Amino acid sequence: MTGQAQKQPAVTASKQDSAIEAKGVVNRFGKQLIHNGVDLTLKKGEILGIVGGSGSGKSVLLRTMLGLHKPNEGQVLVDGRDVTSLNEDERKQMAQKWGVAFQEGALFSGLNVLDNISLPLREHTKLNGKDIESLALFKLGIVGLKPEAATKFPSELSGGMVRRAGLARALALDPGILFLDEPTSGLDPIAAAAFDQLILELRRVLTLSVLIITHDLDTLVTICDRIAMLVDKKVIVGTLDEMMACDVPQVKEYFRGPRMRAVQKEPHNADKDAGQGDKQSPQEKK
Numbered sequence: 001m002t003g004q005a006q007k008q009p010a011v012t013a014s015k016q017d018s019a020i021e022a023k024g025v026v027n028r029f030g031k032q033l034i035h036n037g038v039d040l041t042l043k044k045g046e047i048l049g050i051v052g053g054s055g056s057g058k059s060v061l062l063r064t065m066l067g068l069h070k071p072n073e074g075q076v077l078v079d080g081r082d083v084t085s086l087n088e089d090e091r092k093q094m095a096q097k098w099g100v101a102f103q104e105g106a107l108f109s110g111l112n113v114l115d116n117i118s119l120p121l122r123e124h125t126k127l128n129g130k131d132i133e134s135l136a137l138f139k140l141g142i143v144g145l146k147p148e149a150a151t152k153f154p155s156e157l158s159g160g161m162v163r164r165a166g167l168a169r170a171l172a173l174d175p176g177i178l179f180l181d182e183p184t185s186g187l188d189p190i191a192a193a194a195f196d197q198l199i200l201e202l203r204r205v206l207t208l209s210v211l212i213i214t215h216d217l218d219t220l221v222t223i224c225d226r227i228a229m230l231v232d233k234k235v236i237v238g239t240l241d242e243m244m245a246c247d248v249p250q251v252k253e254y255f256r257g258p259r260m261r262a263v264q265k266e267p268h269n270a271d272k273d274a275g276q277g278d279k280q281s282p283q284e285k286k
């Protein structure tokens with residue numbers, strides 16, 4: 001705990017091994033209860049997958065963790081500060097700790113790839129144009145895009161290239177945390193597998209903590225250290241093996257269903273050892 005935090009008893013310190021921690025999050029829209037006390041920790045260095053049925057509240061949880069949606073109750077702690085109680089300027093400052101790649105890459109259609117990647121650098125740094133361009137080109141390279149892609153507009157890119165460009169933009173400010181919303185949806189299996197491997201490699205090289213919302217079972221099996229499932233407005237979390245052994249009916253249906261069995265039969269060569277997934281039992285968060 002820092003000296004400054006000690007002078008502010010209202011601020012609760014998050015555990016040292018957590019990159020971001022949601023505690024007791026309750027979200028409702030009118031009478032509709034979405035989250036009823038969600039506790040979720042993204043540990044430093046891990047890749048955490050978030051699954052759950054359509055409408056179960058994955059995107060709302062992501063927005064809550066980013067401070068874009070204020071929960072009815074609960075906290076989201078990053079470095080001991082509660083993201084949900086920041087004003088807009090403080091939130092923008094805090095947001096430099098993470099990069100977000102929204103679904104479909106969410107690039108600005110009127111800007112070419114290089115300008116899309118440069119945008120966060122223009123907004124948040126005082127670097128000159130040449131340095132920004134050099135940095136943006138570097139990010140373009142680390143996500144596996146060729147320099148020729150720099151001057152293309154989003155409409156001129158393949159689906160896989162759009163995702164990589166979105167990833168490069170998310171990494172523009174060297175964040176420690178990466179949030180990905182369905183990064184491989186709509187990609188063919190080869191492009192999706194390549195993207196998964198890229199995430200693994202970037203996690204290793206850039207020591208990132210990664211939270212991925214996904215419906216892609218291959219992603220869960222090959223790169224996620226732990227998986228969190230939204231069930232009955234709460235979260236159940238564990239390693240893949242633990243989730244497969246879990247007897248909560250919805251978890252059982254998802255992890256022991258025919259689609260998961262088919263994925264499990266395929267050979268996977270992912271290097272997941274770089275992660276820090278724990279070996280605890282799945283916990284049904286109260």
Ligand SMILES: Nc1ncnc2c1ncn2[C@@H]1O[C@H](COP(=O)(O)OP(=O)(O)OP(=O)(O)O)[C@@H](O)[C@H]1O
Pocket residue numbers: 029034052053054055056057058059060061
């Ligand atoms: N701004 C909002 N106002 C009212 N209701 C909302 C709002 N945002 C989300 N919801 C509701 O909250 C619920 C959860 O939505 P959310 O987008 O988090 O689902 P999801 O798990 O991401 O689903 P999907 O897999 O289809 O993307 C849905 O019933 C949705 O209609």
Ligand SMILES: [Mg+2]
Pocket residue numbers: 058059060
């Ligand atoms: Mg969603």
